Amino acid sequence: METISCRSLRVNFGVTEVLRGINLEVPKGGWTTIVGPNGSGKTTLLRAIAGLQKSQGLIQINGHALGAYSRKEVAKQIAIVPQQPVIPHGMKVLDYVLLGRTSHLGFFETEKKSDIEKAHSALDELDVGFAESRTMGTLSGGEIQRVVVARALTQGSPVLLLDEPTTALDIGHQQEMLEAVDGLRQRRDLTVLATMHDLTLAGQYADSLILLERGEAVASGTPQEVLTEEQVTQHYGASIKVIDDGFGPIVTPVRRKTNLPE
Amino acid sequence: MRPSIQVNDSEKHEGPAKLKIWWLVVAILAAGTVVALGLILGPASLGVREVLVEMLDRLPYIDTDSGLSAREQAIVWEIRLPRVVLGLLVGSMLATAGASYQGVFRNPLADPYLLGVAAGAGFGATVAIVSGLGDGIGTFDAVPMLAFAGALIAVTLTYLVGFSAGRIDPVTSLVLAGVAVASFFTAVQTFVQQRDSETIRQVYFFVLGQLRTAGWDEVVLVSPYVGPCLLILLLLRRRLDVLGVGDEEAGSLGVDVRLVRLTAVLAASLGTAAVVAVSGLIGFVGIIVPHTIRLIFGFSYRVILPLTVLFGGAFLVGADLVARLTLEPAEIPIGVVTAFLGAPFFVIVLRTSRRL
Numbered sequence: 001m002e003t004i005s006c007r008s009l010r011v012n013f014g015v016t017e018v019l020r021g022i023n024l025e026v027p028k029g030g031w032t033t034i035v036g037p038n039g040s041g042k043t044t045l046l047r048a049i050a051g052l053q054k055s056q057g058l059i060q061i062n063g064h065a066l067g068a069y070s071r072k073e074v075a076k077q078i079a080i081v082p083q084q085p086v087i088p089h090g091m092k093v094l095d096y097v098l099l100g101r102t103s104h105l106g107f108f109e110t111e112k113k114s115d116i117e118k119a120h121s122a123l124d125e126l127d128v129g130f131a132e133s134r135t136m137g138t139l140s141g142g143e144i145q146r147v148v149v150a151r152a153l154t155q156g157s158p159v160l161l162l163d164e165p166t167t168a169l170d171i172g173h174q175q176e177m178l179e180a181v182d183g184l185r186q187r188r189d190l191t192v193l194a195t196m197h198d199l200t201l202a203g204q205y206a207d208s209l210i211l212l213e214r215g216e217a218v219a220s221g222t223p224q225e226v227l228t229e230e231q232v233t234q235h236y237g238a239s240i241k242v243i244d245d246g247f248g249p250i251v252t253p254v255r256r257k258t259n260l261p262e
Numbered sequence: 263m264r265p266s267i268q269v270n271d272s273e274k275h276e277g278p279a280k281l282k283i284w285w286l287v288v289a290i291l292a293a294g295t296v297v298a299l300g301l302i303l304g305p306a307s308l309g310v311r312e313v314l315v316e317m318l319d320r321l322p323y324i325d326t327d328s329g330l331s332a333r334e335q336a337i338v339w340e341i342r343l344p345r346v347v348l349g350l351l352v353g354s355m356l357a358t359a360g361a362s363y364q365g366v367f368r369n370p371l372a373d374p375y376l377l378g379v380a381a382g383a384g385f386g387a388t389v390a391i392v393s394g395l396g397d398g399i400g401t402f403d404a405v406p407m408l409a410f411a412g413a414l415i416a417v418t419l420t421y422l423v424g425f426s427a428g429r430i431d432p433v434t435s436l437v438l439a440g441v442a443v444a445s446f447f448t449a450v451q452t453f454v455q456q457r458d459s460e461t462i463r464q465v466y467f468f469v470l471g472q473l474r475t476a477g478w479d480e481v482v483l484v485s486p487y488v489g490p491c492l493l494i495l496l497l498l499r500r501r502l503d504v505l506g507v508g509d510e511e512a513g514s515l516g517v518d519v520r521l522v523r524l525t526a527v528l529a530a531s532l533g534t535a536a537v538v539a540v541s542g543l544i545g546f547v548g549i550i551v552p553h554t555i556r557l558i559f560g561f562s563y564r565v566i567l568p569l570t571v572l573f574g575g576a577f578l579v580g581a582d583l584v585a586r587l588t589l590e591p592a593e594i595p596i597g598v599v600t601a602f603l604g605a606p607f608f609v610i611v612l613r614t615s616r617r618l
């Protein structure tokens with residue numbers, strides 16, 4: 001059974017069509033990453049799947065139409081890390097991460113010990129446990145990004161949508177975060193749908209890639225199938241080289257000699 | 263694991279935001295103290311002991327004699343106590359409504375009058391005063407009734423306009439609708455008032471706010487609104503924290519944002535309309551109290567709202583004491599006192615705040 005399934009998904013803002021008939025299947029426990037140039041519709045696609053964006057076509061989560069779920073049920077199924085999260089500056093980091101438990105708490109309930117433990121373990125997993133008593137406004141960009149992911153992990157939903165989760169991270173923390181997510185995916189059988197600009201990392205952590213361009217899926221398949229020199233050059237208008245070291249394609253920018261200063 | 267720069271690692275971790283018991287105790291003591299002072303102090307000086315014994319005497323199963331004369335007993339029970347209780351209700355409601363608006367609109371400058379409650383109430387009161395109904399229709403006092411009606415009409419208009427504007431986000435459109443409705447009602451009020459300059463003084467006093475009471479009537483009038491409204495807002499305190507991450511993310515966390523916002527705004531507006539009807543437009547409480555609490559005790563509404571209920575009431579009873587006693591037997595309008603004391607106090611807190 002496909003955990004996430006989209007059939008001819010369309011989104012338009014006024015007359016501009018931003019997604020033009022996307023078909024997508026992410027099996028349970030799989031990791032799919034959407035790549036594509038700026039403005040190609042990656043964020044819009046994730047928001048539509050999370051029920052945050054009106055769309056036409058069919059979206060199914062665990063075999064049920066998205067519209068059949070209430071807000072709270074959607075939150076129990078899907079956790080999303082937005083590309084540009086709203087940061088409440090005065091809020092303590094631990095309180096922020098605990099917001100992830102909202103859908104599990106009854107109206108009169110407050111967080112139980114087990115909720116707090118979940119928050120702590122997510123913070124530790126992402127290497128930001130040291131900041132739990134600080135306020136959000138005092139964190140660095142990369143620390144904020146890790147805390148936001150910690151909130152999504154704390155939500156405990158089987159589907160995880162990550163919109164550019166590593167853009168603010170140094171290379172070590174990028175790997176650490178993706179490893180943490182991958183570890184949880186294997187242990188808890190999570191389904192991950194991410195977007196990423198770093199094509200090398202995208203290929204190393206996903207089992208399948210989708211290349212979007214102007215709202216259409218122009219290529220999809222395994223990292224080796226999607227990350228070819230021709231396709232990346234064509235769709236990104238970039239000058240790159242793809243090296244295969246046996247663990248997945250390494251996509252690296254190259255600067256043509258003629259452009260170099262004397 | 264790689265070393266990472268850990269600023270302030272020595273800071274002890276204190277768990278999630280929680281209302282500490284001793285904060286509550288302090289708040290209750292503060293409220294208790296001003297209430298006691300409110301009963302004791304006044305033109306007729308009554309002994310501390312006598313007043314306290316008198317209070318005890320009214321408790322079930324306790325029968326003592328305070329030694330107060332019948333007249334003094336009447337002063338305590340029919341004049342001072344209702345006024346103190348009204349002060350608690352009005353202060354709690356205004357401060358809590360302010361805190362809730364600040365959360366719902368994610369705007370630190372939001373106050374309980376944001377959505378036109380004040381302008382509507384001012385208009386209603388002016389109509390009552392100018393038309394000579396100020397002395398009452400039969401047994402009813404027309405000023406609070408029309409003020410309440412005006413406030414409700416204004417807020418309802420704000421919602422209708424704000425929620426029907428589809429182009430911008432609902433928070434901004436509601437606030438802008440409030441601005442438009444408030445200006446409109448202020449204009450109409452000014453017009454009505456200009457036609458009848460003899461009552462300007464009376465209207466002016468309404469606008470400045472007062473806690474003068476005729477006895478328990480006002481308390482009876484507002485309690486059925488203030489009680490449930492405060493309760494609803496207190497129950498929403500965790501949801502208000504979630505709204506801090508914005509509508510979209512709050513939705514993705516499982517909160518029905520529209521429902522929470524509508525409930526909070528309705529409860530805050532209804533409660534405010536009720537207290538404004540009997541106390542006039544007391545300014546400043548709704549902004550100063552929640553922000554002071556925020557600066558001292560932290561930013562979670564789970565902490566702010568319960569403390570705001572208590573300190574809001576205490577602050578207003580205290581301000582009313584100053585209003586009553588400073589120029590005795592004349593009274594300073596309480597709105598003047600709240601601003602005059604509140605503003606410098608707030609500046610001190612701003613400058614010195616270190617979270618407890």
Ligand SMILES: Nc1ncnc2c1ncn2[C@@H]1O[C@H](COP(=O)(O)OP(=O)(O)OP(=O)(O)O)[C@@H](O)[C@H]1O
Pocket residue numbers: 013018036037038039040041042043044045083
């Ligand atoms: N609310 C909106 N109204 C109008 N246009 C929009 C709106 N939201 C997004 N768009 C447009 O839709 C297109 C796709 O946006 P989207 O955010 O999905 O791109 P993206 O692939 O995530 O880009 P990036 O890599 O820069 O994050 C863009 O051209 C954007 O300008």
Ligand SMILES: [Mg+2]
Pocket residue numbers: 042043044083163
């Ligand atoms: Mg994007």
